[in-house]
Structure formats: structure tokens, C-alpha cells
Amino acid sequence: MDSTLFYHLALFLHIMGAFGLVAAMTFEVVGLQGLRRASQKEDAIRWLSVARVVQRLAPASLGLILVMGLYMTATTWGPRGWILVSLGGLVAYAVIGGLLTGVRMARIGPAVARSSEPLTDDLRAALRDPVLVISIRTRLAIVLGILLLMTLKPSLMASLVIVVLAGAIGLLAGQLSNRGRSARPLEAEGR
Numbered sequence: 001m002d003s004t005l006f007y008h009l010a011l012f013l014h015i016m017g018a019f020g021l022v023a024a025m026t027f028e029v030v031g032l033q034g035l036r037r038a039s040q041k042e043d044a045i046r047w048l049s050v051a052r053v054v055q056r057l058a059p060a061s062l063g064l065i066l067v068m069g070l071y072m073t074a075t076t077w078g079p080r081g082w083i084l085v086s087l088g089g090l091v092a093y094a095v096i097g098g099l100l101t102g103v104r105m106a107r108i109g110p111a112v113a114r115s116s117e118p119l120t121d122d123l124r125a126a127l128r129d130p131v132l133v134i135s136i137r138t139r140l141a142i143v144l145g146i147l148l149l150m151t152l153k154p155s156l157m158a159s160l161v162i163v164v165l166a167g168a169i170g171l172l173a174g175q176l177s178n179r180g181r182s183a184r185p186l187e188a189e190g191r
Contacts, residue, residue: 014068020061028054035127044112081156082149089163100135134174141170
């Protein structure tokens with residue numbers, strides 16, 4: 001087969017991975033909004049099922065983006081600045097999602113399953129944890145920064161500035177949306 005065909009197939013799959021990642025973020029935002037409103041166990045369980053879709057779709061999409069992106073880098077583009085920063089941005093996306101959202105959701109799911117009706121104040125506070133909003137907004141901003149890099153293909157330094165600035169804007173947006181709200185995290189003993 002022609003190497004151009006392989007490149008175009010890799011590009012198609014790379015873009016499909018990006019669509020999947022955007023879909024996962026959309027599910028996460030919708031699920032998070034529902035969880036923040038939940039006051040009954042049944043409602044929280046319904047919205048947590050959306051989180052399970054995200055847990056499958058986001059890693060699969062990131063994997064597709066990375067594998068196809070690395071293939072195109074190795075065969076066509078080479079290690080350009082915008083590519084390296086995009087790769088770092090995707091790693092940051094995964095780390096932020098895993099540490100800020102994943103760890104909290106891993107505690108929330110079992111706590112909701114063990115809970116009674118209506119949800120306790122502590123559990124409702126955990127569902128409204130401001131860090132969950134900060135996490136998704138920061139990751140969304142990083143993805144938008146990476147999209148800008150893929151469009152402009154700037155130098156290494158400009159790429160770093162764009163992604164760091166995008167992440168900072170997302171972090172600030174998440175903090176501003178939570179101003180005046182507080183949440184108590186679930187206690188380690190598993191409430």
C-alpha cells in the first residue's frame with residue numbers, strides 16, 4: 001500500500017480519537033452537572049453511569065490520538081515543537097483527569113452505592129467538589145490549546161506559551177465558577 005494512504009488513514013484515526021475525546025468531555029460535563037444536582041441515591045447512580053462511559057471512552061480516545069500522532073510524527077513530521085508540546089499537553093490532560101477527577105470519582109461511586117435515601121450532606125458535598133469542575137475546565141482548555149497548536153504549528157516556545165496559558169485560563173475559569181462554594185471531601189473511612 002502507498003505510504004500516503006497510511007498517512008491519511010492515520011490522520012483520519014487521529015481526528016476520530018479527537019472526536020472521541022470531545023465526546024468524553026461532553027459526557028463528563030453533563031454527568032458532573034447531574035451529580036451536582038443529585039440529592040437522592042437513585043439520581044446519583046444514574047449520573048455515575050455516565051461517568052462509566054467517560055472512563056472507557058476517554059482512555060480509548062487518548063490512546064488512538066497518541067498512537068496515530070506518534071505514527072505520523074515518526075513517518076512524516078518529525079519531532080517539531082508543536083508536536084512535542086501537544087504530546088506533553090495530552091499527558092497533562094491524563095494526569096489531571098486521573099489525579100483530580102479519577103481519584104475522587106473512585107471514592108464517590110462506592111460511597112453512593114452504600115448510601116441511604118436521601119444522600120447525606122457529606123456525600124452531596126463530595127458530589128459538588130469544586131475540584132471536579134476545576135479539573136474538567138482545565139483539561140478542556142488544554143485540549144483547545146492543543147487544537148490551536150495543530151492549526152498554527154508554531155515554534156516550541158510559542159507552543160509552550162499557548163498550552164500553559166490555555167491551562168491557566170481553564171484553571172482560573174474552574175476556580176471562578178466555584179467561588180463561594182465549598183465541599184467537604186469524603187472521609188477515608190468510606191462514608
